[in-house]
Amino acid sequence: MIDISNQSGNLSWSYQFQTLGVNLTFDFANVNSNKVVPGSIVILKDEADQEVIFIGIVVTSSRKGVIYSFSAYDFAWYLNKSDIIIQFNKTNATTAIEQLLKKLGIEAGDIPYMKTLITKIYIDAKPSEILYDIIDQVFLETGSKYFFEMNGSKLDVKEVGSEIIDASFKLADNLAPVKIEDVIGEDFTFNESIDNMKNSIIVVSSESDYIRILESVKDDESIHRYGLLQEVIKVDQKNEAQSRNIALNTLKELNKVMTSTSIPTLGHKDLKHYRKLRINSSEAGLVGEYLILSASHTYSEDTYMATIAVEVM
Amino acid sequence: MDSIIDLAKEFRKRDPKKILGPIVGRVLSPLPDLQVSILSDQVVLSADKLYITEKLYKDTETVFLNGDLILDDITKSVNGELTMTKEILKKDEKVMLVPTENGQEFFIIDKVRKAK
Numbered sequence: 001m002i003d004i005s006n007q008s009g010n011l012s013w014s015y016q017f018q019t020l021g022v023n024l025t026f027d028f029a030n031v032n033s034n035k036v037v038p039g040s041i042v043i044l045k046d047e048a049d050q051e052v053i054f055i056g057i058v059v060t061s062s063r064k065g066v067i068y069s070f071s072a073y074d075f076a077w078y079l080n081k082s083d084i085i086i087q088f089n090k091t092n093a094t095t096a097i098e099q100l101l102k103k104l105g106i107e108a109g110d111i112p113y114m115k116t117l118i119t120k121i122y123i124d125a126k127p128s129e130i131l132y133d134i135i136d137q138v139f140l141e142t143g144s145k146y147f148f149e150m151n152g153s154k155l156d157v158k159e160v161g162s163e164i165i166d167a168s169f170k171l172a173d174n175l176a177p178v179k180i181e182d183v184i185g186e187d188f189t190f191n192e193s194i195d196n197m198k199n200s201i202i203v204v205s206s207e208s209d210y211i212r213i214l215e216s217v218k219d220d221e222s223i224h225r226y227g228l229l230q231e232v233i234k235v236d237q238k239n240e241a242q243s244r245n246i247a248l249n250t251l252k253e254l255n256k257v258m259t260s261t262s263i264p265t266l267g268h269k270d271l272k273h274y275r276k277l278r279i280n281s282s283e284a285g286l287v288g289e290y291l292i293l294s295a296s297h298t299y300s301e302d303t304y305m306a307t308i309a310v311e312v313m
Numbered sequence: 314m315d316s317i318i319d320l321a322k323e324f325r326k327r328d329p330k331k332i333l334g335p336i337v338g339r340v341l342s343p344l345p346d347l348q349v350s351i352l353s354d355q356v357v358l359s360a361d362k363l364y365i366t367e368k369l370y371k372d373t374e375t376v377f378l379n380g381d382l383i384l385d386d387i388t389k390s391v392n393g394e395l396t397m398t399k400e401i402l403k404k405d406e407k408v409m410l411v412p413t414e415n416g417q418e419f420f421i422i423d424k425v426r427k428a429k
Contacts, residue, residue, distance in 0.1 A: 018318050087356045121356055121417055124331050206415060236417065 001041045001055075002034045010069075011044070013054055014296040015273040020128050020148055021076030024054045028068040037061060042072050046269055053269050055152055074150040078106070079128040086130065088118040093138050094157075100130055101155055109154030116141045119236065140233070141242045143249040147274050161291050161313060164276045167268045181281035185264035188284060198231040198254035199223050203243040206234035214243035217251050260293055260309045261286065267304030271295040277310065289313045333412045337425060340406045344372060349408060349421065358410075364420045373398045 008026040015022055024044065028036070036042065038061055044054040056074035063069070086103060088096045093114035101108045104127055116138040122130050135146045135157075145160040168177035200218035204211050214235065223229075233250060235243055263286070265271075273294055279286040290310035297306045338358070341348040347360045375396045382391045402408065407426060410419040 016318055018322065085352055085355045089359075121358075121362075123333055123352065123356065123416060206417075234415075 001043055002036055003045065004034070004036070004042050005045045005047065007034070009300065011299040012297060013044075014294065015271075015292075016294045017147070017273045020079060020131075021150060022054060022056070022074045024056060024072045024074075026070055026072075028070075029066060036068070036070055042070075051269065052152065056150075075106070075153055076128070076148065076150045076155070078104070079131065079155075080126055082127060083124040084127055084130070085123050086125075087121045090117045090119050092116065093118055093134050096134055097131065097155075097157060100127060107154045109151045109156035111155075111157040112146075112159065114138045114142075114144075114146070114157075137239075139253075140246040140249055141239070143245070143252070149272075158274070160274045161276045163274075164278070165270045165272075165292075167270055167277065169266050169268060179280070180265060180268075180277065181279055181284070181286070183266040184279075184281060184284060184286075186284075187264060188286075189262040191258075191260050191262070193258045194226060194229075196254065196258060197222075197226060197256065198229045198251070199226060200228055200230040201247045201251045201254075202230065202232045203247045204232060204234055205240060206236055214240055215247040217247040219251065219255050222255055258311070260311045261290075262307060262309045264305065264307045267297050267299065267306040269297075271297070271306050271308055276313065277308075279310075286310075332414075333416050335409055335411050335422075336419075338408050338410045338419075338421075340402050340404055340408060343400055343402050343404060344370070347402065349410065349419075351410065351419075358419055362418050364418065366420075366422065369401050369421060369423065372401055 004026060008028055010027040011024065012026075013022055013024040024042075026042075026044075028034075034040075036058055038058050040058045042054075042056065042058055043052060045052055054072070054074065056072045057077060058070050058072045059077065060071045061068065082104070084100070084103060086100060088099070091099065093116045094111050096118045097111055098108045118134055118137060120133070122133075131148055135148075139145050146157050147160055149156050149158060167180050169180070169183050170177045199222035201216065202213055203215040204213050231250060231254065233246060235246060239246065263284075271277075271292060273292055275292050277290050277292055279288070279290055281287065289312075291313050293309045293311055295306055295308045297304070299305075336351050338349040338351045339354070341350050341357065344365075345360070347363060347365070349358045349363060350356065351358065373396055375394055377393075378395050379392045380390065382389050402421075402424070406424055409422045409425045411422055412419050
């Protein structure tokens, strides 16, 4: 394992709500003294408290003149790289994830109890696809949203927004820490989109003999305003009893104008996706609790910056 | 950054979907609690995931008889029903399966054996 904390430049890593793992890119100038090559395990630690910020495997390297550049992924990378055959038969989601990880030789970290029963055959599927499919089923049935995160070599499953960040920024050793609203930049961007909006949901059975509508829910007011945007969800026979929940949870999730605000700020290692963050900046028009959707961190020339995208909770 | 990920996801959506073709299975237990395993027993399909052709389902056959039954030099007139029971799918026999579109249910087409 190679510690790159004090010797690399142009570090950048990001946490995204739609991706499974973290990607870290970094450079060495002049000489690759550590003999970092694709396959090397690298670790990045916080200088102050030695907390591990990133641990993962170098996947690609390049050299341009005297600059060596590397791209590394955390161990979730492996979840996208193999195909697997696995069958679940009325297995609860927690056990299903544990069984999958065991088959892959990945250690299960903290996985909350999710009672949703999974009955499905996966043949030549990517482990990451299976994991997403399981948490999708949990969401459809219960309305609770979960995500995955590598914690070193273990895979944790966490509920979205269950962790609150109390990000305090220390600008200098002799100054008291300040809150996020004191370190956000001015050029934030506010985005709104109806691109993924759905205001009518139909749940149908996916039996091979015949297809029938089990449930349909819609929001007439939204349809009147935005036009009909309909989603059809197929469910297995075993989930028919859940069709009402599935329809309502999907409508609740998709029947809205998606908003996000991109905020440049000073860097803080705790700024990660799916954490709750309190911001109190009336000048920026950001007051209240926000959910971090993504966080991109850069550390270059002794300056640590981050850009976070948040949505109102 | 987000738009790059959106683009990547769009590409991903267009990845060819892996579709399992016809596959040979092994009967683990016969009807009525039919179980068939595929992929070296890694996946076990129970009766609720299986469709079966009429030919394979008929485990009894009833025929009406009315006429003369001749056995060597004995002639006997018969009038009635004859029911024959046969076990069609036996343990360890091989069957050909075709999956449904979502790969979650299978049709047993017929019994098969390797030609050579």
